[in-house]
Amino acid sequence: MKSNRLKKLACAAVAALPLTVAAVHAQEPNDPFRGPALEALKGKWVAYLPISAGFDLAQAWGGVVKTEAERYGMKFTIQDPNWSTDAMSQGMTSLIAEKPDVIVTQNPDTQSLARLMMQAQRQGIAVIQLNMQGAVQTDAFVGPDFIALGRQVANMMVSKCGADSNTSHKISIVQGVLTGGVSYFQIQGIMEVLKEHSEIKIVSSQAADWDASKARAVTETVLQQNPDLCGIIDVWDGQAIGTGSAVKQAGMSDKVYVVTSGGGAKSTCDLLRDGTFSAVVNYDAPGMGRDAWTAIMVAMQNGGGAKMKTQIYSPSFVMTKNNVDEASCWNPENYAKLLR
Amino acid sequence: MRFPKRLGSLSQEQIVFLITICMFLVFSLTLDNFLATSNILSLLRSVAVLGILGLGMLIVVLGRGIDLSMVANMAISVAWTIQLVRVGMPLGWALTTGLGFSLLMSAITGVLIAYAEIPAIFATLAMGTFIYGFGRAHLITGTDVVYLPAEFGWASAIGQGKLAGIPVPILLAIAMAIIAYLFLRYSKLGWNIFNIGDNQSAARISGIPVRPVIVLKYVLSGGAAYVAGLITATAVQSMNTRIVNSNMIYDVILIVVLGGVSLSGGRGSVRNVIVGTLLIGVLVNGMTIMDIQYTIQNVIKSLILLLAIVADSLINPRDEQTGQQGDI
Numbered sequence: 001m002k003s004n005r006l007k008k009l010a011c012a013a014v015a016a017l018p019l020t021v022a023a024v025h026a027q028e029p030n031d032p033f034r035g036p037a038l039e040a041l042k043g044k045w046v047a048y049l050p051i052s053a054g055f056d057l058a059q060a061w062g063g064v065v066k067t068e069a070e071r072y073g074m075k076f077t078i079q080d081p082n083w084s085t086d087a088m089s090q091g092m093t094s095l096i097a098e099k100p101d102v103i104v105t106q107n108p109d110t111q112s113l114a115r116l117m118m119q120a121q122r123q124g125i126a127v128i129q130l131n132m133q134g135a136v137q138t139d140a141f142v143g144p145d146f147i148a149l150g151r152q153v154a155n156m157m158v159s160k161c162g163a164d165s166n167t168s169h170k171i172s173i174v175q176g177v178l179t180g181g182v183s184y185f186q187i188q189g190i191m192e193v194l195k196e197h198s199e200i201k202i203v204s205s206q207a208a209d210w211d212a213s214k215a216r217a218v219t220e221t222v223l224q225q226n227p228d229l230c231g232i233i234d235v236w237d238g239q240a241i242g243t244g245s246a247v248k249q250a251g252m253s254d255k256v257y258v259v260t261s262g263g264g265a266k267s268t269c270d271l272l273r274d275g276t277f278s279a280v281v282n283y284d285a286p287g288m289g290r291d292a293w294t295a296i297m298v299a300m301q302n303g304g305g306a307k308m309k310t311q312i313y314s315p316s317f318v319m320t321k322n323n324v325d326e327a328s329c330w331n332p333e334n335y336a337k338l339l340r
Numbered sequence: 341m342r343f344p345k346r347l348g349s350l351s352q353e354q355i356v357f358l359i360t361i362c363m364f365l366v367f368s369l370t371l372d373n374f375l376a377t378s379n380i381l382s383l384l385r386s387v388a389v390l391g392i393l394g395l396g397m398l399i400v401v402l403g404r405g406i407d408l409s410m411v412a413n414m415a416i417s418v419a420w421t422i423q424l425v426r427v428g429m430p431l432g433w434a435l436t437t438g439l440g441f442s443l444l445m446s447a448i449t450g451v452l453i454a455y456a457e458i459p460a461i462f463a464t465l466a467m468g469t470f471i472y473g474f475g476r477a478h479l480i481t482g483t484d485v486v487y488l489p490a491e492f493g494w495a496s497a498i499g500q501g502k503l504a505g506i507p508v509p510i511l512l513a514i515a516m517a518i519i520a521y522l523f524l525r526y527s528k529l530g531w532n533i534f535n536i537g538d539n540q541s542a543a544r545i546s547g548i549p550v551r552p553v554i555v556l557k558y559v560l561s562g563g564a565a566y567v568a569g570l571i572t573a574t575a576v577q578s579m580n581t582r583i584v585n586s587n588m589i590y591d592v593i594l595i596v597v598l599g600g601v602s603l604s605g606g607r608g609s610v611r612n613v614i615v616g617t618l619l620i621g622v623l624v625n626g627m628t629i630m631d632i633q634y635t636i637q638n639v640i641k642s643l644i645l646l647l648a649i650v651a652d653s654l655i656n657p658r659d660e661q662t663g664q665q666g667d668i
Binding site: 208221 | 378
């Protein structure tokens with residue numbers, strides 16, 4: 001009896017075997033899209049050319065893109081012009097000659113790389129611009145919508161220092177490099193909002209060239225002249241550390257609202273905790289790295305560079321002392337290690 | 341062109357001092373709060389670092405030399421100090437190590453100039469690049485801005501503290517100016533630096549240990565750079581090594597030359613540096629109050645420098661003696 005049942009079972013199993021095999025066969029072509037996608041990525045060359053490989057944003061972007069590129073068998077190279085626009089355009093020129101498949105770059109200002117980027121596009125090289133938008137549109141711009149971000153920051157300021165508040169309505173603005181995209185577009189957004197709020201008085205609007213020491217010196221004098229200052233907008237957290245220090249050392253952290261924006265590195269979170277900054281619009285640099293990687297995948301799987309042009313606006317959120325502990329404050333060291 | 345006789349007796353230092361006084365008066369009359377004690381303190385505070393670097397540069401220039409590696413030395417030695425504290429080294433040790441690094445680097449510079457006889461301008465240019473490159477490759481390997489950790493403790497007061505209402509950087513600058521003055525005026529070594537700057541061969545023949553003195557003067561400038569760096573870093577709670585790419589070193593040379601120190605060596609004093617520093621301080625402070633853009637500030641700054649140089653060459657025309665001194 002028992003063996004009979006076993007036999008039946010065996011028969012059934014044998015009968016089912018072709019079915020199972022067929023099922024396995026069917027499963028493989030079940031994802032017919034993966035193969036071509038991997039094929040489109042494999043062996044391609046991503047060249048990374050930020051303004052400098054030595055600062056938090058560029059390290060996070062590069063670290064994420066490199067990890068993903070290597071996961072899919074792509075070649076990743078990095079050049080470090082170390083804040084020299086000259087070295088950067090030379091690097092771009094030689095890259096164009098070597099014809100990588102993708103150039104991921106960051107404009108030092110709106111003009112310097114514009115012609116070179118057009119040249120690269122003509123040769124079919126995909127060009128992805130991070131954070132600092134240039135004067136030409138390429139495969140992708142990846143970064144927050146800085147005009148909107150400027151408007152957001154200005155509105156935060158209006159709610160603290162505007163007509164409804166019992167303050168002097170005096171604010172100061174610290175710009176970066178005047179022609180740098182991050183500064184230029186942000187100021188544009190800020191001014192759009194402030195124009196509608198005539199009660200707000202801008203007592204100073206100076207460029208600090210992304211340098212914390214300069215931002216500190218400017219802000220110290222501004223505070224001296226306007227001890228009743230209500231708030232300060234600084235366009236980048238990397239230089240705002242100087243702005244915030246000046247406020248803190250003048251003992252005015254309670255009175256002056258310091259708002260800035262940046263990639264949300266650990267150092268920025270620490271400065272929120274100790275009261276150097278009042279609020280930071282965090283545009284999450286590792287997230288931008290992911291967006292850049294998305295742009296690379298889109299370009300590679302759609303026939304290479306210069307096929308379509310997309311503005312990829314990265315998400316951002318407002319960080320204050322209250323929610324800083326829930327935010328993912330990343331350590332640039334970890335990404336710097338990946339790039340080395 | 342002929343100028344009235346009384347003007348003709350003015351030195352460049354006096355011209356610059358006059359320009360400073362004039363600007364000070366104009367700003368006092370036209371700008372609100374310019375004369376407020378707090379603004380004068382912030383004016384002085386903002387140029388304290390420049391002044392200290394200027395003192396180091398003065399000692400080097402007096403002995404006929406120039407130190408273009410100062411800013412690189414300052415940035416890397418202080419950034420490394422902060423880095424060491426961050427990874428857990430006790431503060432005292434970290435400060436000593438950083439100072440040691442700065443002095444060692446400047447001693448190497450000195451040896452290259454004194455013993456290998458490489459012209460100062462090339463040796464210090466190369467050493468500046470070397471210090472920066474070495475530092476970024478092996479000492480500060482993360483971001484190029486190193487943030488001050490809480491463990492920096494009492495040393496934070498170097499840039500942030502106040503003593504009797506006066507910011508510590510100003511006091512440090514004054515103290516260093518007095519030390520430099522006493523050293524140059526009353527010590528034998530200081531006197532020897534003047535002699536070497538005036539005429540190196542004569543100094544050697546008369547028995548002055550020329551080479552060791554040259555090394556020493558670069559070491560002193562390295563020490564000044566370290567102090568200036570500590571002030572910079574503690575004031576903004578971070579050391580930005582990108583400062584090496586800025587034109588700060590030219591600002592240092594500017595205040596030294598502006599005050600009337602001769603780049604060909606042997607002539608100048610601490611007073612010259614103070615006058616040059618004050619001019620820049622008054623100028624930049626006034627322009628910031630007027631909300632003049634930083635880029636335009638640079639243009640005005642260089643125009644004032646040109647004005648001072650032109651005034652000097654009109655009032656004190658080159659003669660055979662000054663011509664032979666040679667300028668860089």
